[in-house]
Amino acid sequence: MGTVIMHSVVSVDGFIADENDEVGSLHDWYFSGDVPIVAGGDHAEDGGGIRVSKASAEYVQSMWDSIGVIMMGRTLFDLVNGWEGRPPAGDHVVVVSHRPKPEGWHPEASYHFVEGAKAAVEKAQELAGERTIAVNAGEVGGQILAAGLVDEVAMDVVPVVFGSGKRYFGGIDGHHLLEDPDVVLQGDRVLHLKYKVRR
Incomplete structure (x- = not known):
């Protein structure tokens, strides 16, 4: 089975968005570099204008190439309208939701709504088969980590302080240990960290 990685861009104080789900400058580093990131598979494109620094490019591209499935909560799905049926990476999307897929919404897209x-x-x-499952951070990611179903935690830490907002780990309860980071990579205006979850 593929590795389950909880992943998101995060402020240094642990937020993935503000109270209004705005990401502010968290994603600026995705668009300020010289190296384009190509969305994987046969529908390779310019990644929607994503251009990262040379220092981040290999890490980000290999992460995107490994993804078979993105898992997200219904809130993010609604905010981005499911990326109009074209996820930034992977071939499939699983949406954790009590509500079904909106009627008539991109019937060609491999999006699965699961309670x-x-x-x-x-x-x-x-x-996913052997490919990576990328779980978006936040409430759903925190629930999946708390259930013991996450193998790794990957954080793209941006040097900004939000003070409040939507937490990377959501409202997770309890104590969860991670191993020492096996990736520590400094990009331009971002620090890439990856940890295995201690079992």
């Missing part, structure tokens, strides 16, 4: 974190991970593993 509950455990069932959603099972569906994602079925779709």
Whole structure:
């Protein structure tokens, strides 16, 4: 089975967005470099204008290339309208939601609406095969980590302080240990960190 990686861009004080779901300058580094990131598979494109620094390019491109499935919560799906059926990476999207896929919404897109974190991970593993499952951070990511279903945590830490907002780990309860980081990579205006989850 593929590795389940909880991943997102985050402020140094642990927020992925403000109270209004605005990301502010968190994603600026995605658009300020010289190296384009290409969305994987046969529908390779310019990644929607994503251009990162040379220092970040290999890490980001290899991460995107490894993804088979993106898992997201319904809030993010609604905010970005499911990227109009074209996820930034991977071939499939699993949306953790009590509500079904909107009627008539991009019937060609491989988007699966599943109730509950455990069932959603099972569906994602079925779709991903040996490829990576990228779980978006936030409430859903925190629930999946708390259920013991996350293998690695990847954070792109941006030097900005939000003070409040939507937390990287959502409202997770309890104590969860990670291993020492196996990736520590400094890009321009971002620090890439990756940790295995201690079992």
